[in-house]
Amino acid sequence: MARFEIPQGWTAQAYRFALDPTPAQVRALASHAGAARFAHNHMLALVKAVMDQRAAERSYGLTEAELTPVLGWSLPALRKVWNQRKDWCAPWWGENSKEAYNTGLDGLARGLDAWSSSRCGRRAGRPVGFPRFKTARAPRSVRFSTGVIRIEGDRRHVSLPRLGAVRTHESTRKLARRIEAGTARILSATVRCDSAGRWYCALQTLVEAKARPAHAPRSQYPVVGVDVGVKADSLLVVATAGGVEVARIPAPKSLSAAQSRLRALQRRAARQHGPYDLATKTKQMPSKRWRATAARIGRTHAHAAAVRRDVLHKATTALAQQHEVVVVETLNAAGMRAAGGAHKRGLNRALADAALAEIRTMLSYKSRWYGCHLVEADRYFPSSKTCTACGRRKPNLTLADRVFDCDHCGMHIDRDLGAAINLARLGVPTHIGEQSPAGSGPVPGRGATQETEPAPAGDAVGEEASTPHHYQVDQTGTASPQGEAA
Ligand SMILES: [Zn+2]
Incomplete structure (x- = not known):
């Protein structure tokens, strides 16, 4: 994969802003994140099916030439197959930006690459498992790398493809000033939902000449x-x-207070009717109260x-x-x-x-x-x-x-x-x-x-x-x- 080269004197930096999307934008964001998950899971199922099919055919004694053709694991290959199939497997695909499907496929391509390079010893660190299907509880995110991504002049909105201007929770002035001065350039935007249900937009940018501010004090202890x-x-x-x-x-103080509140909430959740029954060691439907506590814990x-x-x-x-x-x-x-x-x-x-x-x-x-x-x-x-x-x-x-x-x-x-x-x-x-x-x-x-x-x-x-x-x-x-x- 060709890597993007950062020009001399520039630095990659992300600016993250909490968002205050409208209810319609929340639905659109959830739809995009769901679309990413669908594309990931659909293509993962296909990759698995082709692998199983080839293994079965080998066991029947077919030669390599007669086997079902391999499915490419690179992002362009996955995208090509996805585009051939999306009309029948996801006829609603037009509702979301194509970047949503690309996010899911990109994650799958990276996961497959990590697994295969880990298996043949090209990757350091702990062994990486085969990619798994993303559940509805998986972190929701979408990455936009093309289309209109910009900070609006009022410094309170971020414009994203399909979603339009999304209000930010705080001012975007730090990045806006740099963009106006020509010392920053937005490359892409990742929109993500955290465990508390808040949406964030991380803008990946290139920043020129990041240096120590002249007014910063120097300590007497080097x-x-x-x-x-x-x-x-x-x-x-x-x-x-x-x-x-x-x-x-x-x-x-607010950190220690939050930590003791966490401990209390976790004790409360343990007393409530959770998703796992310890007595019978089986999964069960959690109660509404447990869900409320779980949301507060998040x-x-x-x-x-x-x-x-x-x-x-x-x-x-x-x-x-x-x-x-x-x-x-x-x-x-x-x-x-x-x-x-x-x-x-x-x-x-x-x-x-x-x-x-x-x-x-x-x-x-x-x-x-x-x-x-x-x-x-x-x-x-x-x-x-x-x-x-x-x-x-x-x-x-x-x-x-x-x-x-x-x-x-x-x-x-x-x-x-x-x-x-x-x-x-x-x-x-x-x-x-x-x-x-x-x-x-x-x-x-x-x-x-x-x-x-x-x-x-x-x-x-x-x-x-x-x-x-x-x-x-x-x-x-x-x-x-x-x-x-x-
Ligand atoms: Zn001593």
Whole structure:
């Protein structure tokens, strides 16, 4: 598949706006999303039928030439077959934009490609299963890539093919200003419905010369580590290698309130007549009250996610604009899957993992925009288990221990702050490497990987990484190359 090339000096960026569609537009959006699902399921059934037919014919001893011809799995091939069949299998197809059917077929083509490349080992990561039929509960979305997609001059409407001008919940001025100035271009629009039933429009755009704003303040601390907390009092702790706590961002009250409301709602749903009967282990028709609770759970989830995203966006923008090197933990994906996964380690930890994943995504593109270096700690880096004073490890630290008490030197420090300090120390060689190679950084950059491209002088990072790491050698003199994830 030919990939779209982003011109030099331009950046791809999505702008997402909540929509306030009219009831007629809601019906049209639902119809488009349903059409996408229909095209996906119809063609998936056909793909399966052809595969089964060929397998059966082979078992009868037919030669390869006599078999039913293969059905192409690429998007153009699927689209061609769909267009031949749509008049009889979906005579209503004219009611929706052709982009709706294209959305479903594109998803199917990607799913089939992922499955086949995963099966023959061309794809990294976990094995991918064969595409499944989309149920009515599947997320509803449509992507428009052709036709009239524009932001209206009143900055409160987005025009989409077939749907016309859809009112946005908030002003579109941030994108509108760029478009008027000629520094942004809309490529496509994806309209999606979230678990709370709200429709969103994400506009994929090309933005020119995204840079750090001139008025953005610079922190006096160029290198910082960021620890993502488990507890409500510190969602994020930012600290320097020298032990200065630069910022401590608490989870907003509305987030903890939404989370306790969620727990209460989930307990209520468990008492109600749900879709699954635990006594007989069979599916059943859920009650109206259960459905009402489920809808509230969906809305509360969406609200909590929005609150958290808002805090994280503000924090990551500040981090990427104010500091030169930012060090974050990497998520221990293997640890999350092992032995029951995240839910076994509690809701708090699961939320912290989700926050960490979001922060890394945000920081990785914001650090590119604003020219900051993002350093990712090795996923086995024991950030919260290492003493910030003497460097000795405390392996039996549990998540409940909020304070780190060193058995060797008597260091007494807040756990999250200690973790942030240890992370910041990983970033020090990166900073020295670009500023003054003769810097006397006492701490090696073990376990750090560069996310953003370092400056040419940043070769020093590689050298630093291979130096002996005295502060991680314990009493008996045995270096422990890999500890448990903190
Ligand atoms: Zn110590």
